[in-house]
Structures are given as C-alpha cells and as structure tokens.
Amino acid sequence: MSTAFTAQIQRTGNRKHRIAVIDGPNMSNLGARSKKVYGRIGSLDELKAYVADYGRQLGVEVENFSSNHIGDILEFIHESASRVDGYIINPAGATTIGEGIRHALEDSGRPVLEVHFANIAASAGAARGLGGGSIQSSFTHTATGVCMGMRQYSYIAALTALVFGLDDKEFLGTAED
Secondary structure (H helix, E strand, O other), X not given: OOOOOOOOOOOOOOOOOEEEEEEOXXXXXXXXXXXXXXXXXXXXXXXXXXXHHHHHHHOOEEEEEEOOOHHHHHHHHHHHOOOOOEEEEEOHHHOOOOHHHHHHHHHHOOOEEEEEOOEOOOOOOOOOXXXXXXXXXXXXXXXXXXXXXXXXXXXXXXXHHHHHHHHXXXXXXXXXX
C-alpha cells in the first residue's frame, strides 16, 4: 500500500502535537480479515506506518500502541497521559466490553477520537458493515468524536480532525469557559 500523500492541508497552528494511536484486540490480525470490510491493507504494521507517515506530513508525532490485552492498553494510557495531547483509539475486540479502557481515556483529560474500519452501526450486509450486524460501542458516548466505516481512512480523518481541534483553542474549550 502506498503511503504517499498529495493533499495539501493548512493547519492554523504550528505546535508539534503528540497523538497516541491505540489499536485493540484483533487488530493484530489485520490483513487476514474480511477484505470487504477491512480492505487491502496487509498488516497492523502497515497501518501504523501509514498513519505515522500521514502524521509527519501533518506536522505531528504519532505514537502507535497495540495490544490484544486490555490490561496492557490500560497501562499504556496511564503512563502516556502526561506526554500526549490526544488519543485515537480503535477499540476493536474491546468495543463493547472496554469500560476500563474508556474510563482511563476519560480520566486522562485528553480528547479521544474513536475509529473503526467498519461502520459498526450499519445493519448486517450493509456496505462496510460488520457481518453480524451493528454493535453498540462503550466508547462513543464519551468520545470527542467518531470516524468509522472508511477503513484505514477513518484514521486519517480522525488524525486530521484531532489536530485541527487541538490547534483551535476554542474547539475544546479555554480557561475562560
């Protein structure tokens, strides 16, 4: 998969934000999953490189973390909260059971964007929907935003939106609010 980006994006800020991208359980199997839903991306490492490359083009640092173990994800959030400006998470296999992860993200005080390759709200058989039909995420109700159904492009959209939000001092609130 090519990671060349040709779009010109003009940020309003110039701070080099650090964004943590977390991939949860089952994302390590990317490349072997349904091509209809997950597309042609060959592996989780390929996805990480794709997102990190786009982050460099956007002028931000992307810190990738992935695990099939909820406890490892919790530890990462706890130890990274003081050094990152925001999180992008694909909870994947923890989407419906990840309350501990959701609490840790909420407690971090950082903006959180939830991403999914599939449109998890779509009915069974819908384009980019899950084979078994829609599921309800434990994360959505406290996430700053959600990008889903756009395969790997969900990450690109989330990263762009998060960086623009961080650059806009009024978007996430100010000390005067």
